[in-house]
Amino acid sequence: MNNPCIFATYLKPIEYAMATNRTFTMIKPDAVTDGHTGSITKMIEAAGFRIVAMKMTLLTPERAGQFYEVHKERPFYDDLKKIMSASHIVAMILEKENAVADFRKLIGATNPANADAGTIRKLYARSLESNAVHGSDSDENAAIEGSFFFSRTEQF
Numbered sequence: 001m002n003n004p005c006i007f008a009t010y011l012k013p014i015e016y017a018m019a020t021n022r023t024f025t026m027i028k029p030d031a032v033t034d035g036h037t038g039s040i041t042k043m044i045e046a047a048g049f050r051i052v053a054m055k056m057t058l059l060t061p062e063r064a065g066q067f068y069e070v071h072k073e074r075p076f077y078d079d080l081k082k083i084m085s086a087s088h089i090v091a092m093i094l095e096k097e098n099a100v101a102d103f104r105k106l107i108g109a110t111n112p113a114n115a116d117a118g119t120i121r122k123l124y125a126r127s128l129e130s131n132a133v134h135g136s137d138s139d140e141n142a143a144i145e146g147s148f149f150f151s152r153t154e155q156f
Helices: 004-017 029-033 037-046 061-067 077-084 099-107 120-124 139-149
Strands: 022-027 050-058 088-095 133-135
Touching (some): 037 099, 037 120, 061 139, 099 120, 099 139, 120 133
Antiparallel strands (some): 022 088
């Protein structure tokens, strides 16, 4: 009755279903307001990312400040909170091998003027301050940022 093979049989599907690599993104208020949510989401999926969590929400200035706390001492922090709480955002957790690095390539440079042709920021950003999307810069930050918006039961 205590056959370890039985447990291995049950564990394999669970292991197989676990994420290989995840990143976090949010479509920022400028891109949502400009009607680019669908186009950006289509680019993300076309690049091979699987959306494991997604929601539209409105950040308060306080909540935006919590999310961007790492920038608290920087001169642009108050403007960033104002920009990020101006309208709705779309938060997503994405899954793909090499997710963080591949997504950073897909979105392009922070300043859209320096972004490669065909990247999300080159196509949809208004400016350095209103640059269409946020993308995690490391696996660790992706996990922290994803859990800021989503509980474990909201991640598929």
